[in-house]
Amino acid sequence: MRIPAPTRRSVYASRTPIGRIRDMIDEFSEQSPSRFAILIFTAMILIFTVLFSLPVSQAKGAVTPIADALFTAVSVICVTGLSTVDMATHWSVVGHIFIFIGVQIGALGVLTLASILGLAVSRKLGLKSRLMAAGDTNPMRMRHGAVSEGQAVRLGEIGGLLATVAVSSLVIQLVIALLLIPRMLIDGVALAPAITDSFYYSAMAFTNTGFAPNAEGLAPFENDYWFLSILMLGVFMGSIGFPIIYVLSRNLKKPKRWSLHVKLTLVTSLILIIAGAVLYIVLEFDNPKTYGDLNAGDTIFQSLFLSVMTRSGGFSTIPISDLNGSSLLVTDMLMFIGGGSASTAGGIKVTTLAVLFLAAFAEARGNESMEAFGRRIPGDVLRLGVSVVLWGATTVAVSTIVILQITKAPLDFVLFDVISAFATSGLTTGLTASLPDSGIYVMAATMFMGRVGTVTLAAALAASQRRQLFRRPEERPIVG
Amino acid sequence: MRIPAPTRRSVYASRTPIGRIRDMIDEFSEQSPSRFAILIFTAMILIFTVLFSLPVSQAKGAVTPIADALFTAVSVICVTGLSTVDMATHWSVVGHIFIFIGVQIGALGVLTLASILGLAVSRKLGLKSRLMAAGDTNPMRMRHGAVSEGQAVRLGEIGGLLATVAVSSLVIQLVIALLLIPRMLIDGVALAPAITDSFYYSAMAFTNTGFAPNAEGLAPFENDYWFLSILMLGVFMGSIGFPIIYVLSRNLKKPKRWSLHVKLTLVTSLILIIAGAVLYIVLEFDNPKTYGDLNAGDTIFQSLFLSVMTRSGGFSTIPISDLNGSSLLVTDMLMFIGGGSASTAGGIKVTTLAVLFLAAFAEARGNESMEAFGRRIPGDVLRLGVSVVLWGATTVAVSTIVILQITKAPLDFVLFDVISAFATSGLTTGLTASLPDSGIYVMAATMFMGRVGTVTLAAALAASQRRQLFRRPEERPIVG
Ligand SMILES: [K+]
Numbered sequence: 009m010r011i012p013a014p015t016r017r018s019v020y021a022s023r024t025p026i027g028r029i030r031d032m033i034d035e036f037s038e039q040s041p042s043r044f045a046i047l048i049f050t051a052m053i054l055i056f057t058v059l060f061s062l063p064v065s066q067a068k069g070a071v072t073p074i075a076d077a078l079f080t081a082v083s084v085i086c087v088t089g090l091s092t093v094d095m096a097t098h099w100s101v102v103g104h105i106f107i108f109i110g111v112q113i114g115a116l117g118v119l120t121l122a123s124i125l126g127l128a129v130s131r132k133l134g135l136k137s138r139l140m141a142a143g144d145t146n147p148m149r150m151r152h153g154a155v156s157e158g159q160a161v162r163l164g165e166i167g168g169l170l171a172t173v174a175v176s177s178l179v180i181q182l183v184i185a186l187l188l189i190p191r192m193l194i195d196g197v198a199l200a201p202a203i204t205d206s207f208y209y210s211a212m213a214f215t216n217t218g219f220a221p222n223a224e225g226l227a228p229f230e231n232d233y234w235f236l237s238i239l240m241l242g243v244f245m246g247s248i249g250f251p252i253i254y255v256l257s258r259n260l261k262k263p264k265r266w267s268l269h270v271k272l273t274l275v276t277s278l279i280l281i282i283a284g285a286v287l288y289i290v291l292e293f294d295n296p297k298t299y300g301d302l303n304a305g306d307t308i309f310q311s312l313f314l315s316v317m318t319r320s321g322g323f324s325t326i327p328i329s330d331l332n333g334s335s336l337l338v339t340d341m342l343m344f345i346g347g348g349s350a351s352t353a354g355g356i357k358v359t360t361l362a363v364l365f366l367a368a369f370a371e372a373r374g375n376e377s378m379e380a381f382g383r384r385i386p387g388d389v390l391r392l393g394v395s396v397v398l399w400g401a402t403t404v405a406v407s408t409i410v411i412l413q414i415t416k417a418p419l420d421f422v423l424f425d426v427i428s429a430f431a432t433s434g435l436t437t438g439l440t441a442s443l444p445d446s447g448i449y450v451m452a453a454t455m456f457m458g459r460v461g462t463v464t465l466a467a468a469l470a471a472s473q474r475r476q477l478f479r480r481p482e483e484r485p486i487v488g
Numbered sequence: 489m490r491i492p493a494p495t496r497r498s499v500y501a502s503r504t505p506i507g508r509i510r511d512m513i514d515e516f517s518e519q520s521p522s523r524f525a526i527l528i529f530t531a532m533i534l535i536f537t538v539l540f541s542l543p544v545s546q547a548k549g550a551v552t553p554i555a556d557a558l559f560t561a562v563s564v565i566c567v568t569g570l571s572t573v574d575m576a577t578h579w580s581v582v583g584h585i586f587i588f589i590g591v592q593i594g595a596l597g598v599l600t601l602a603s604i605l606g607l608a609v610s611r612k613l614g615l616k617s618r619l620m621a622a623g624d625t626n627p628m629r630m631r632h633g634a635v636s637e638g639q640a641v642r643l644g645e646i647g648g649l650l651a652t653v654a655v656s657s658l659v660i661q662l663v664i665a666l667l668l669i670p671r672m673l674i675d676g677v678a679l680a681p682a683i684t685d686s687f688y689y690s691a692m693a694f695t696n697t698g699f700a701p702n703a704e705g706l707a708p709f710e711n712d713y714w715f716l717s718i719l720m721l722g723v724f725m726g727s728i729g730f731p732i733i734y735v736l737s738r739n740l741k742k743p744k745r746w747s748l749h750v751k752l753t754l755v756t757s758l759i760l761i762i763a764g765a766v767l768y769i770v771l772e773f774d775n776p777k778t779y780g781d782l783n784a785g786d787t788i789f790q791s792l793f794l795s796v797m798t799r800s801g802g803f804s805t806i807p808i809s810d811l812n813g814s815s816l817l818v819t820d821m822l823m824f825i826g827g828g829s830a831s832t833a834g835g836i837k838v839t840t841l842a843v844l845f846l847a848a849f850a851e852a853r854g855n856e857s858m859e860a861f862g863r864r865i866p867g868d869v870l871r872l873g874v875s876v877v878l879w880g881a882t883t884v885a886v887s888t889i890v891i892l893q894i895t896k897a898p899l900d901f902v903l904f905d906v907i908s909a910f911a912t913s914g915l916t917t918g919l920t921a922s923l924p925d926s927g928i929y930v931m932a933a934t935m936f937m938g939r940v941g942t943v944t945l946a947a948a949l950a951a952s953q954r955r956q957l958f959r960r961p962e963e964r965p966i967v968g
């Protein structure tokens with residue numbers, strides 16, 4: 009059941025100028041959190057486009073062309089990890105600092121915004137916020153009811169949320185970096201670059217960006233399974249989503265207190281990671297260009313690494329274009345699904361996929377409602393999921409058709425890089441780096457649609473509500 | 489709301505042996521119409537596999553290899569139109585007669601079965617059958633209620649339905665053939681082949697199979713726009729679905745009496761045909777291999793022809809492999825959607841697509857229910873639609889991955905031929921004809937899944953019903 013939106017009138021007007029500005033931001037972010045999110049992302053991208061085009065950001069002190077500067081800004085703020093220039097050599101130290109700051113802002117931004125949107129939406133729907141209520145599954149508290157002004161998300165709360173996200177993010181990145189430093193030293197890296205590169209790798213892993221600081225990329229560490237495992241941990245922590253990290257940090261050993269969202273995200277992610285690894289083993293074990301020369305253990309580990317990276321880490325130990333076409337398609341599907349909601353990963357999100365399958369299971373069993381872990385999932389969640397998938401499929405289809413027409417490149421590569429852009433995965437067949445300017449702009453738009461679009465779309469749709477004054481007669485078309 | 493299934497007990501037991509057999513078939517087809525459909529299709533495919541492997545069916549009097557005979561049988565019974573042998577030269581006159589009979593059985597079978605399943609399902613759900621009730625949109629008659637035995641589909645009714653379908657099919661094919669004969673004569677074909685080929689083309693058009701009787705295929709007629717237009721008409725009539733033909737033949741000039749299903753099918757089909765034609769014009773007007781040398785009028789007509797054929801006629805005036813990659817992907821999408829429900833076309837069906845988008849529109853507008861043409865569509869229709877799409881996407885994904893791994897061919901061609909097989913379109917990039925035996929079996933399975941699977945799946949799912957004894961607590965995961 010949908011609830012009519014409350015009358016929009018600020019009851020907390022301040023008298024000081026600063027208070028008024030805060031009230032204005034409050035009101036805008038509360039009335040239209042989706043537009044607020046789009047505005048913030050667009051502003052950040054424009055600022056970083058300017059920063060990246062400055063000569064001081066470039067290694068040779070030259071101006072970076074506008075298409076490359078814009079693409080890098082979108083890729084950094086959307087934590088995508090695709091590039092049209094050689095990221096390790098094109099930028100100066102200042103440029104690399106901008107990149108580091110950019111992915112932190114992008115990651116914090118998307119985590120905070122997604123959390124705010126989730127908070128705003130669940131409040132607007134008159135539901136007890138599921139986000140911060142670790143494991144609170146008391147159905148009595150989820151009653152529908154009128155929304156009071158006091159339930160709106162206030163700037164103070166946003167500040168609190170931002171602080172929580174920032175602290176969690178900082179702690180995780182610090183731990184990952186500290187774990188990476190000794191491995192780098194063992195692998196023969198000097199102390200100074202070992203420290204800076206570790207923090208850079210840690211940031212690129214947790215934010216799911218996937219840029220490497222060093223010119224050789226992961227090559228020096230491709231046989232250091234400790235190093236790669238720590239990277240996987242960082243990517244997984246980033247891709248699982250802030251709501252999960254929040255709940256697990258409080259109730260790690262009390263699975264009974266985990267919410268449906270936590271269970272659904274963890275189980276679906278685990279299934280996808282294992283299924284991906286198994287498929288890569290089966291499809292690549294005899295491919296001489298990839299895992300053909302590896303022993304069983306190495307094949308399993310590298311397949312697992314690739315599987316985790318599709319969700320949407322973006323690091324790779326092999327050239328992606330060497331994969332079989334079958335593996336490329338598997339990767340396409342895994343990237344399109346992406347990670348958890350309110351995470352640094354992209355895609356349609358694992359819970360969206362889970363809800364679609366739960367609907368099919370319910371239909372097959374003839375159940376009235378979708379069910380999972382002893383809970384009933386309301387039907388409007390399916391509609392939201394279908395909307396997100398249609399948005400993703402349409403974006404990918406349009407972008408792929410345009411890029412195919414511009415480049416006349418094979419579908420294998422175009423579809424891969426487009427889905428990588430949409431799902432902010434950052435894995436690439438090499439196509440993105442060879443695009444003409446027109447293609448670069450299309451890919452930049454695809455990254456923006458994928459990152460900002462999916463985060464805001466679900467919120468915008470879920471928040472829309474209309475009182476229906478009359479009930480139309482029912483009629484049932486034949487489908488299938 | 490789901491209704492518990494009525495107790496299954498035959499109240500119409502006969503005493504004569506023939507009566508008992510009829511009762512048994514009655515009861516089986518009524519209790520499990522989906523299994524009945526699968527059984528009939530499988531039996532037909534096995535019979536025709538034997539017929540096609542006989543030396544008498546082959547032009548040179550040799551035995552056709554089992555893989556090719558099976559593939560042809562599946563392709564004919566599923567009215568797909570793909571082939572692993574040269575259809576015009578491989579078969580003898582007897583073989584061609586088997587093909588002609590096979591597509592008639594396949595088309596009648598799918599039309600009748602889909603109609604029966606629709607009938608059975610709507611009765612089981614306790615709804616007034618929408619299928620035969622031309623334009624009956626009185627909401628009072630669509631009340632939910634207990635199902636009485638008298639409402640079950642009886643064999644007599646199946647016979648009546650089969651007769652109606654057969655007569656409609658015969659009339660349409662006759663009219664199309666009579667329209668084609670003069671055009672063939674004008675194009676310089678001799679009288680005897682003009683007559684037989686016209687009937688063959690008419691059958692191949694209406695059944696949406698797409699085989700040509702002559703070795704040169706459509707080449708002699710590619711500039712005869714009357715000929716091509718008549719073919720398009722035949723394909724459209726076949727692909728729109730029997731429920732639409734039935735309603736339109738009675739209420740062509742009274743759109744107010746058209747049911748929601750009729751309106752939704754017609755509007756969605758029209759949008760897809762026009763959108764397809766426009767996209768082909770935009771993507772192919774400067775392709776020297778396809779429409780690059782044509783004037784504006786010819787480009788528009790040929791684009792329209794190709795667009796209609798994706799739904800799922802299977803005739804083409806140009807080699808499909810000459811299309812741009814972008815056009816191939818557009819064709820993939822159009823073929824995957826397919827035609828109307830209970831038609832000779834394949835795919836997920838246009839109403840399924842429409843329901844997904846109506847759900848997204850309802851979500852975006854914040855409406856409680858999906859709405860179209862002043863009618864409310866119940867939420868379980870969306871679940872059914874999602875199930876059909878998941879079935880289609882999974883079948884296509886698995887088949888594509890396997891064929892990619894077997895052939896190492898480019899994704900453009902593999903995806904195209906797999907979707908063509910799933911959606912029984914019959915258009916081909918040439919890949920199918922060059923497959924090894926393992927690939928042929930995979931493609932045959934894909935055709936079967938696409939044809940029999942989608943028709944029976946929707947019915948099986950819609951018919952499944954379970955009384956839920958308790959209501960679980962509600963919980964809402966975050967999606968998107
Ligand atoms: K990434």
Ligand SMILES: [K+]
Pocket residue numbers: 567568569696697698800801802912913914915
């Ligand atoms: K066909």
